[in-house]
Amino acid sequence: MDSVEQADRIMRVITLSSDGSAILAVPGHDGWHLPTVAIPTSERLAEMLTFAMRRQWDLEVVCLFTFSITCYHYQVAQHWRESTTHSRQAEWVHSANLTPTSFANAEDYSAVERALDECKPSRAPDELGPFACPGWFRQLRAWIAHTIAPLGLHLTDAFRQVNGGPSFSLIRFETSGPAIWFKAVGEPNLREFGIICALARLFPDFVPRMLAANSAWHGWLSVEVSGQNLGEASDVATWRSAAACFAHLQIASIANTPALLQSGVRDLREPVLSGSMAPFFEVITQLMDQQNKFPPPKLTVSELRWLSEEIQDALSALQALHIFHTLGSCDLNPGNVIVDVDRGTFLDWAEAYIGHPFFSFEYVLQHFRRRLRGCSEAVLTASYLQPWRAILPEDKIAAALAYTPLLAVFSYAAGSHLWRESDARRTPMASAYLRALARRMYLEAKKQRDWRARCCS
Numbered sequence: 001m002d003s004v005e006q007a008d009r010i011m012r013v014i015t016l017s018s019d020g021s022a023i024l025a026v027p028g029h030d031g032w033h034l035p036t037v038a039i040p041t042s043e044r045l046a047e048m049l050t051f052a053m054r055r056q057w058d059l060e061v062v063c064l065f066t067f068s069i070t071c072y073h074y075q076v077a078q079h080w081r082e083s084t085t086h087s088r089q090a091e092w093v094h095s096a097n098l099t100p101t102s103f104a105n106a107e108d109y110s111a112v113e114r115a116l117d118e119c120k121p122s123r124a125p126d127e128l129g130p131f132a133c134p135g136w137f138r139q140l141r142a143w144i145a146h147t148i149a150p151l152g153l154h155l156t157d158a159f160r161q162v163n164g165g166p167s168f169s170l171i172r173f174e175t176s177g178p179a180i181w182f183k184a185v186g187e188p189n190l191r192e193f194g195i196i197c198a199l200a201r202l203f204p205d206f207v208p209r210m211l212a213a214n215s216a217w218h219g220w221l222s223v224e225v226s227g228q229n230l231g232e233a234s235d236v237a238t239w240r241s242a243a244a245c246f247a248h249l250q251i252a253s254i255a256n257t258p259a260l261l262q263s264g265v266r267d268l269r270e271p272v273l274s275g276s277m278a279p280f281f282e283v284i285t286q287l288m289d290q291q292n293k294f295p296p297p298k299l300t301v302s303e304l305r306w307l308s309e310e311i312q313d314a315l316s317a318l319q320a321l322h323i324f325h326t327l328g329s330c331d332l333n334p335g336n337v338i339v340d341v342d343r344g345t346f347l348d349w350a351e352a353y354i355g356h357p358f359f360s361f362e363y364v365l366q367h368f369r370r371r372l373r374g375c376s377e378a379v380l381t382a383s384y385l386q387p388w389r390a391i392l393p394e395d396k397i398a399a400a401l402a403y404t405p406l407l408a409v410f411s412y413a414a415g416s417h418l419w420r421e422s423d424a425r426r427t428p429m430a431s432a433y434l435r436a437l438a439r440r441m442y443l444e445a446k447k448q449r450d451w452r453a454r455c456c457s
Contacts, residue, residue, distance in 0.1 A: 008039070008040050008041035008042075009038070009039040009040070009041055009045070009073060010036055010037075010038055010039075010073065011036065011037045011038075011039055011045070011049060011066075011073050011074065011075045012034040012035070012036055012072055012073065012074050012075070012108065012111065013034060013035045013036070013037055013049065013053065013074075013075050013077055014034060014074055014075070014076045014077070014111060014112055014115045015035065015053070015059065015061055015077050015078070015079060016064075016076070016077070016079065016115075016119065016134055017078075017079055017092055018078070018079050018080060018081055020078070020119060020121075020134045020135075021094060021095060021096075022092040022093055022094045022095060023092070023093055023095055023098075023112060024057065024059070024079070024090050024091070024092060024093075025090060025091060025092075025093045025103075026089060026090045026091075027090075027091060028104055030104040031101070031102055031103050031104035032093065032098075032102050032103045032104065032108075033103070033104055033105070033108070034074075034103075034108050034111075034112075035053070035057060035090060037049050037052040037053065037056075037075075038052075039052075044162055044163055045063070045066070045075070045164075046063040046161045046163050046164035046165075047160065047161060047162045047163070049061075049063060049075055049077070050062065050063065050077075050160075050161050053077065056089075057089065057090055059079055060079065060081060060157075061077040061078060061079050061080065062077060062078055062080050062137045062161055062164065063075060063076075063077050063161060064076040064077060064078060064119070064131065064133075064134065064136075064164075064166070065118070065128060065129070065131075065132040065165065065166045066165075067111075067114065069107045069110055069111050069114075070107055072105075072107050072108075072111070074111045074115070076115045076118075076119070076132075078134050078135075078137070080137045080138060095112070098112060118132070119132075119133070119134050128166045129165070129166025129167035129186060130166075130167065130184075130216070130217050131164060131166055131168070131169050131184070131217075132165075132166035140171075140182065141155060141173075143212075143214065144173060144180070144182065144221060147211055147212045147221055148175060148180065148211065151177075151211075152176075152177075153176050153177045153178075154175060154176050155173055155174075155175055156173075156174045156175060156176065158173075158174040159171055159172060159173045159174065160172045165186070166186070167184070167186025167187070167218075168184055168185050168186045168189070169182060169183065169184040169217075169219065170182070170183050170184075171183075178223050178224055179223075179224040180211065180221055180222065180223055180224060181208070181221070181222050181223075181224060182219060182220075182221050183219060183220060183222070184214075184217045184218055184219030185218050185350070186218065188417060189350040190218060191264035191265075191350070192264075192348075192349055192350040192352075193213075193215075193218040193219070193220070193264075194263045194264040195260075195263050195264050195265055195349045195350075195352050196210070196220060196349055197210075197213055197220070197263070198259060198260060198262075198263035199263075199349060200220075202253075202256050202259065203249060203252060203253070205343070206245070206249045206252075206344065206345060206346055207222075207345060207346060207347075207349075208222035208223060208224070208225050208345060208347065209222060209223040210222050211223065225338040225340070225345045225347075226338075226340055227338040227339050227340030227341075227343070227345065228338065228339050228340070229334075229335060229337070229338060230242050230334035230335070230337035230338070230339055231333070231334035231335035231336075231337070231371075233334075233339065233371075234371070234372065236372065236375055236376075236379060236380065238339050239364075239368055239372070239380055240379060240380055240383035241339050241341070241342050241343075241344060241383075242334075242337050242339050242344045242364075243361065243364060243380055243381075243383045243384035244342075244344075244383045244384060244386060244387060245339075245342070245343065245344030246332070246344060246346070246360065246361070246364070246384070247357075247361075247384050247385070247386070247387040247388060248387050249327065249344075249346070250326040250327055250328065250357045250360070251326070251387055251388070251391065253326045253327035254324045254325075254326055256327075257325055257326070257327075257354050260352075260354055261354055264352075265327070265349075265352040265353050265354050266330075266351075266352065266353040266354070266355075266415050267353070267354055267355070268328075268330075268353040268354065268355030268356075268359075268411050268414070268415050269325050269354060269355050269356075270315050270316075270318060270319040270355075270356070271319070273315055273407075273410065273411060273414055274312065274315050274316075276414045277308055277311065277312055277414075280413070280414050280419055281304055281305075281307075281308045283419045283420075283434070284299075284304060284419070284434060284435070284438045285301060285304055287431050287434055287435050287438075288300075288304065288435060288438070290431065291435060296435075296436070296439060297439070299435075299438060299439060299442055303442060304438070306445075307438070307441055307445050310406070310445040310448065310449070311406065311441065311445070314403045314406055314407055314448065315407065317399070317403060318356060318400060318403045318407060321396050321399055321400055323356065323357070323392065323396060323400055324357065324391075325354055325355055325356065325357075326354070326355075326356075326357040327352065327353075327354060328352070328353050328354070328355055328356070328357060328359055328360035329346070329348075329349065329351050329352050329353070329360050329363070330351040330353060330359075330360075330363065330411070330412050330415050330416075331348065331350065331351035331363070332346075332360050332363045332364050332367075333348065333367070334364075334367050334371065336348040351415070353411075353415060355411060356400070356404075356407070356411070357388075358400055358401060358404045358408070359404060359407065359408040359411050359412075361381075361384050361404075362404050362405060362408035363408065363412070364380075364384075365377060365380070365381075368380055381401075385397060402448065402451055403448070405444045405447070405448070406441060406444040406445055406447075409437060409440050409441050409444060410441055412437070413434065413437040413438075418430045418433065418434055419434055
C-alpha cells in the first residue's frame, strides 16, 4: 500500500537550516520540490512528522507552525543542530537563490516566502507564539540544561517532540539519568499552567515532580513518572489502585478549594451549574431544531423541557446532601494516569474543576466499561468509595451515586466551551456532539426516573 496516497493529511515540509539561511528541497526535472510527509489524522502531527523526517531524510527537526495555501498544507520546521548536515535525496538551497520559477509548484514558492517572512528575526515572539520562532528549541535546551545541572544531570541528543504548535509544546528529553518532559500550553488550555503549578505545590505526591516553570512560555519541566499507563492496563487491580488514589487526592483537596479556584480550575459547583441551565438548554433547543439528519432521533421541545427539569431537581437534591466540593477532572483519561504499585500520578489537568467529586469517577467508569468489558464495576466502585466511607455516611454516598450518571454528563457538557460558541464559530461536528450529549442525558434521566419509581414502590 502506498502510505502517501492512503494518508489523511499530506504535509509539505518547509525545513529551515539551523541558521535559517537555507531550506531543504528535493531536486526534480521540473524544479525543486518540498519534502512531503503522510500523517494519518488519528496521529499527532508533530510526533509523526519529526519521525518521518528522521527516517526519510536523516534530519533531526522540530516543528514550528502550520498553514495552508489553496489545497496544500505546509509544516514549517527547523533543523536544530548547529551544523548543516547533508540529507538523503534532498539538498540545502540558500533562500536568497530562490525565485518564483525555482519550484515545480508555484504555491510552494509562495509558501516558502510566507514562511521566511514569518520567521524573520525582527518578528516579536508574541506575534505567532514562542514556539513558532526559529531558534526556540536551542533556547529551551539551554534552559533545561541550566535547570538540571544542579541535579547532576545533563541532556543527551535524544528527544521526542510529541506535540507542537506556536503556543503549545510537549517534548520528552533523555538525560544522563531519568527522562524529563517539557509541556507548555496556550489557548484554550492556558489555564492549565496555573493549575499544574498549584497542584505541584499543594499535592506533589499526585502529579509529576516539577523541576521548573517558565511563565513566559506558560511551560513547565517535570521528571518522567515510572509505572504502568492505566490506558494500557487490562487488570482490575491497576484500575482499583488508580481509583483509590484519585479519591485520596480529592479528599486532600477539600481544604484547598479556594486556592484551586484561584489557580484557574473551572467552577462546577451545583449553584453554578444551576445558573447555566437556562442558557445551555436554549442553545441545545436551537441545535436540535437545526438537525437535518435522521437518525439519530431529535429531542422535542417538550422532551428538552422535561430533561432540564429533571436535571434541576437532581442538582437540588445533590446540593441538599451537603457533600464536600473537591478537585475533579472532566477529562480523566486513563492515558494520563500512571500507576506504580499503590501510587497514582495524574498528568493532564486542562479540564480540572471544583465540584462534586463523584462526577470524575463516573468518567473513569465509562473508560473502564470500554477497556475491561465484562469485568465487574462493583470492585472498582468499592475501591474508589473506601476512602470516602471514612468521612461520609453510607446513605449520602448511595444517594449521590444515584444522581451522578445524569449530572456527570450535564457537568461535562455545561463545563465545555462548545455550547458557548456562536453558531458562526461552532463547527457542525461540535453541534452534533452537543446533541449527542443531550440525548445521553435524556436516557440517563429516564433511568433516574425509573430508579425513583422503584424506590417509592
